[in-house]
Amino acid sequence: MMKEWFRSGTPWIWLTGGALSISLIAVIGLLAMIAVKGLSYFWPAQVMQFEVEGFVPKQTVIGEVYDSEIVPREQLSAAGYDLSAFNNAEFKRLLIKTGNREYVDLDFRWILTTDIKSQSTPSGLAVIERSKNGYFYGYISAVIKNGETITENNQAVLNSLIERAVALNKQAHKLQSDDIGKINYQLEQLRLTQKGYELDNEFTPARAAEIAKQQKQLYKQSQLLETELFALREQAKRDQVVVTDMRNEQVTLEISEVLAIWFPNDMSVFDKLGHYFMQLGKFVSDDPREANTEGGVFPAIFGTVFMVMLMAVIVTPFGVVAAIYLHEYATKNAFTKMIRIAVINLAGVPSIVYGVFGLGFFVYVLGGSIDQLFYPESSPTPVFGTPGVMWSALTLAILTLPVVIVSTEEGLSRIPSSIRDGSLALGATKIETLWRIVIPMASPAIMTGLILAVARAAGEVAPLMLVGVVKMAPSLPFDGNFPYIHLERKFMHLGFHIYDVGFQSPNVEAARPLVYATAFLLVSVIIALNITAIRIRNRLREKFITLEH
Template sequence: MKSWFKSGSPWIWMTAGAVSISLISVIGLLLLIAWRGLSFFWPSAIHQFDVQQNGQNAVVIGEVYDREYVPTTRLIQAGVDTKGFKGEEIERLLIKTGNREYVDLDFRWILRTDIQTQTKPSGVAVFERSKNGNFYGFVSQIIEDGKTIDNPSNEQLEELIERAVNFNEEALDLQNGPIGSINYRLERIRLEERALELKEKLTPEDSAAFNQERKELKANYLELEKELFNLRKLAERDFVIVKDMRGEQVRIPLSQVLDVTFPNDMSFITKAGRFLIQVSKFITDDPREANTEGGVFPAIFGTVFMVMLMAVIVTPFGVIAAIYLHEYAAKNAVTKVIRIAVINLAGVPSIVYGVFGLGFFVYMLGGSIDELFYPEASPSPTFGTPGVIWSALTLAILTLPVVIVSTEEGLSRIPSSIRQGSLALGATKAETLWRIIIPMASPAIMTGLILAVARAAGEVAPLMLVGVVKMAPTLPLDGNFPFIHLDRKFMHLGFHIYDVGFQSPNVEAARPLVYATAFLLVSVIVALNITAIGIRNHLREKFKSLEH
């Protein structure tokens, strides 16, 4: 045993065991997040409960969202009648009932002892709506263009819903497209006219031209507005009559319905197809209902756009700084202090960078840009307010030490004989760096970029101060000149998780979205890293011959 310890084998096994435990823990955590997040999109069975509480009978229709066991003594102390139940614990079910405009809460707890009967009725419909959440009930009639149809088929209902959805999408595209462009151009005309007024260069000819263009735009706006109102009127034509759990007949406009499903009548294959549809809608749709419903596409776009912009900014600065420190700077006390400062910057809390970004980039630099180039927009700030460019710059400074250290380590691994041989053949030092040293160090540069992307994509605290918001009405990329709007605020997956998990007015509805968005954020980071790793491996193979 003593010789075994001296051989070092125990430490090898201990290290391997620690690595295995860490790997299993990470994989287990990811699997847990994936299961809790993706299971939300699986069509759940709809139950009908006949409940008797406090001597009153009621019918509850909804999904079983969660279940737990509560000590009987605790329920008795809370004044709950357990009806002579002798067990130590009573099962309690959390039911999502929806129909929130007709009930106090769209989630309610039901004790197993209060349930008289529990069934899965056939024909119960789940309506996904643009507001007020889901609606559960039995379809009685549909009203198509004023005509009542009793006991309609599922296909008839789905066709009318698809019709209304298509008209709503056309109206939204019209509002965000041509109408949005007209509004954007009208605002630009106002700013251009004000800029000429401030410079005292506004001539009667300029005013006439502005007024003429404004008149033409408003005429086009009125035509598009008529088309918009017509689309909305067509979408609001039909209705569906649904019998809810109270036994009441509820009239629901199909213009508010996004989709309808009948989970209790679905086969496994149908549910699997429905699951894929729901996941794709989560990725491609905009959020609704205070981010507790809908999709997260603006957050995905904002995260990827900000990270790519940060990478474009941090890479050249980090590489140039590393090249100077390693290739040109003298080995003296000042250089040592700079290296220590770079290493210490990597340990500064991210919120400190956020405060610095808010004070320096937003208020000082952005405010100065507004004074010099956008005085016509005053007092409304253009760049003197949090935006995606300031977020990218803040995270670029945050991740700069990682890129510098990684690049410098790559430069230090290149033998000095290669530099000397290049110089001996007549190449200048700049040519040696550009043609030999930087290509050989490119894998290390990509390694630093991978680490920078991994950290930047998950940061939230600094972004809350310099650009990220709960809901961004427009993306920082659109069809209006200059097409890329770096001054706009944006959404971020990390902040979306924080907002849904801790700021949501409907905690139970938001909980599955926290897991789903967290899994999506991890997937986005992995995708970005895999892309960067692929580029690094390609560069490593491409410049491998330089090492020999």
């Protein structure tokens, strides 16, 4: 009976189904863990006030409870704690985020529960998010508006002043990055033009006078804009807020450095929900701050998507052309056999090797040659002879090329030869048959290869560290200066951002939830790119399914 059951194949069906179920549960569980640990960071947690005395001097500690752990007695004894008054084998301690880093040694501190004499969540405790020096916790004592101290209804006044300061800071940032940045770009182009004339021995007095005239006009415009910029910054610095911190001292903060303020202990569930989505939106749309441990990740999102799309544009035609040659034109001989072996071997090469190749060939050889031929006036500063987004896209295009070739060739092999013969019999040339019949029918397979290429390229980090990605990019590869798309610039990437925040951050505890949040965002970006490609593939498959039958 048992032998017949095994011979029927039923156990293997259950085995494969069980393995698939376990794999799905593991993947879903991993994504759920990342999502919970990452997205819960943006929820406004209650701010606790602890009265502490024991192994530490008597003091008040205000902050958010980040984590807790059980510590063995031996570990605390080895650290110098006198535990003779306790019989516990284990002790619990809490990790508290205290902020206020200008006046407190550490943003985070561990507190043993045995030291906590009392704890509460008092009303009126404020969390102040700042552009510098992180969060600040305390009680709002007064608001200073244009030199006048306001103590009544100060929360409403404070919110309006913060909105005013944020708007002025955004206006100043836009003026500096757009208008002043454009003038600086034009001045740099004039300098390079002058140097180019000098290298070619064509720098005549007339050209010198023309360049000097243009520079003078640009300097004049720049001075006017800088005057406007300084005026905006002074307006933003007009107001202050006085906060009583956990040392029971009053601290005056510039509202120009305040991004938001909220009172989590006084917020309802709906207030917290609105604040949660606001913070989540700022994380997606803002630039990073404080060594990437605060702020948003928009430049990393833009860099990841832009680089992947550029890679897809490069790898698709090369992969399709190579597959068409191997399947439609090449004869089965030693040469094509070597090509296929090379393609298979390329798929197994470690990604860091591609990074070394990209740095040596694309950056130093190809980019250096482009600089010598077309940008001699920029020497010794490289233009294309330095890591950038274009070299990153080309490196990842070579890395994912075998996937596209194999997938496209499999799609071409599924097209019946009778369709090709019918097209040729009707008078079409081979090129016309390929362009109008074969490639459209193979397009779903091409999209499958592209999906796999995008999934791998979006998560690669090792080669990008050598050919273009950086911790902080001062500007995006896309701006308002001609030629608008700057492929030579370095860029930020979500994968490298995770590595940098998780392993290179000076503030590990503050960075930990951002690692999970960024990891979940990277997975979401990859899923979004794949879903888009899958929908295109399905539409192509439905369009050409009649030809296949």
